[in-house]
Amino acid sequence: MKSILKNAVAGLALAAAGSFAGSAIAEVTVIHAGELLATPGKAPKKEQTVVIENGKIKAVQAGYIDAAQYGDDATVVDLKDSFVMPGLMDMHVHIQGELSPSGDSETLRWSSEEVGMHSVYFAKKTLMAGFTTVRDLGAGSPQHVYALRNAIDRGWVDGPRIVASGGVSPTGGHGDVDGMRHDLLEKYTSKTICNGPYDCRRAVREAVKYGADVIKITATGGVLSDTNTGTGQQMTDDELKEIMDTAHSLGRKVAAHAHAAEGINAALRAGVDSIEHGSYADAESIKLFKKSGAYLVPTLIAGDTVVQMAKSSDFMSPAIKAKALRVGGDMLSHFEVAHKAGVKIAFGTDSGVSRHGINAEEALLMAKGGMEPMEILVSATVNAADLVGMSESLGTIEAGKHADIIAMHGSPLENLDELLDVDFVMKAGKTLKNKN
Numbered sequence: 001m002k003s004i005l006k007n008a009v010a011g012l013a014l015a016a017a018g019s020f021a022g023s024a025i026a027e028v029t030v031i032h033a034g035e036l037l038a039t040p041g042k043a044p045k046k047e048q049t050v051v052i053e054n055g056k057i058k059a060v061q062a063g064y065i066d067a068a069q070y071g072d073d074a075t076v077v078d079l080k081d082s083f084v085m086p087g088l089m090d091m092h093v094h095i096q097g098e099l100s101p102s103g104d105s106e107t108l109r110w111s112s113e114e115v116g117m118h119s120v121y122f123a124k125k126t127l128m129a130g131f132t133t134v135r136d137l138g139a140g141s142p143q144h145v146y147a148l149r150n151a152i153d154r155g156w157v158d159g160p161r162i163v164a165s166g167g168v169s170p171t172g173g174h175g176d177v178d179g180m181r182h183d184l185l186e187k188y189t190s191k192t193i194c195n196g197p198y199d200c201r202r203a204v205r206e207a208v209k210y211g212a213d214v215i216k217i218t219a220t221g222g223v224l225s226d227t228n229t230g231t232g233q234q235m236t237d238d239e240l241k242e243i244m245d246t247a248h249s250l251g252r253k254v255a256a257h258a259h260a261a262e263g264i265n266a267a268l269r270a271g272v273d274s275i276e277h278g279s280y281a282d283a284e285s286i287k288l289f290k291k292s293g294a295y296l297v298p299t300l301i302a303g304d305t306v307v308q309m310a311k312s313s314d315f316m317s318p319a320i321k322a323k324a325l326r327v328g329g330d331m332l333s334h335f336e337v338a339h340k341a342g343v344k345i346a347f348g349t350d351s352g353v354s355r356h357g358i359n360a361e362e363a364l365l366m367a368k369g370g371m372e373p374m375e376i377l378v379s380a381t382v383n384a385a386d387l388v389g390m391s392e393s394l395g396t397i398e399a400g401k402h403a404d405i406i407a408m409h410g411s412p413l414e415n416l417d418e419l420l421d422v423d424f425v426m427k428a429g430k431t432l433k434n435k436n
């Protein structure tokens with residue numbers, strides 16, 4: 001019994017280290033980069049060499065250094081015709097599913113195991129699109145995502161590093177289940193639905209106990225919940241405060257889904273680490289964002305997607321359709337104001353609402369909202385790493401960090417469309433895609 005427990009603990013430690021990458025682990029790889037953006041926010045440099053050993057970056061050097069000096073077995077990756085940068089990071093995905101007219105019936109027909117395998121498929125698609133880290137903000141069964149996260153960390157399947165959430169929501173709130181027969185609703189109601197501050201304290205502790213890296217809360221109503229309860233504040237101030245205190249005391253950050261300004265502001269006052277969507281952020285929100293240093297994760301592509309779906313298909317209920325058209329249409333203008341005012345922004349798509357694998361399309365919408373290409377790249381690397389508390393190991397190409405590296409043929413600083421066509425993906429020193 002004891003040794004089983006010990007093995008389990010050792011396994012957890014390995015998963016936490018997150019750098020085990022199978023057979024690639026003992027090899028040296030030398031990348032010759034035509035143009036290297038080692039640290040987004042600083043200017044890229046031409047003709048650089050990146051040396052990778054044991055899954056981590058060992059050195060970045062000017063010029064094309066001869067690989068032989070790193071041993072006879074060193075592998076050379078020729079990216080002399082490419083723009084090379086750190087792997088992209090998406091701070092808001094739902095890796096378990098994808099919104100579609102047939103989505104609800106799939107949820108009811110498929111076995112839990114099939115849903116799990118579907119997540120594996122979506123994870124691979126996301127990685128191949130150049131996203132080497134994602135933060136999964138829940139829906140469905142968190143245990144699927146924790147299992148996927150651990151399987152990826154152990155090198156069993158290929159996918160992005162996953163920072164996985166446990167969801168905490170009030171009864172009938174956006175994070176609760178809806179739209180089913182009542183006996184099914186009871187069956188699928190999560191243990192982390194809570195009401196009142198002390199119950200929410202319990203819910204946060206349970207989420208952490210069962211595997212959450214981060215706590216996701218639904219501070220306001222949401223677009224895709226079919227309860228006709230609007231998009232206003234749903235968690236009370238005392239619940240929010242208790243959630244933040246409990247999560248932070250357990251070393252977990254809190255991400256708050258929030259549309260209406262009063263819900264955004266209440267979450268910011270309570271000390272939330274990021275606001276997801278932030279669709280109706282107002283002048284007070286901007287003050288609070290700047291005071292607390294919280295990030296805005298805009299998910300503009302989600303707004304765009306639900307507007308298109310509301311217009312072109314009939315599977316949304318009247319309540320959802322009305323919210324989709326209103327909120328989706330309003331997101332970009334509020335984002336523009338928040339960005340102009342200097343709110344810190346971390347890249348996030350809400351993929352699962354939009355299709356997995358097209359995450360980079362968010363960048364085009366961010367540009368439409370007034371962000372410069374370099375700011376967008378910073379939001380998807382340096383800022384995202386900061387938001388998940390992993391700046392020491394992710395976000396830039398610097399000695400000691402994980403070798404999560406992507407490349408494309410042209411510079412996204414000149415043409416953002418290049419992000420949609422990533423030709424090379426390396427994660428933890430393992431080359432997973434190379435179209436060169």
Ligand SMILES: [Zn+2]
Nearest residue numbers: 092094137350
């Ligand atoms: Zn979401």
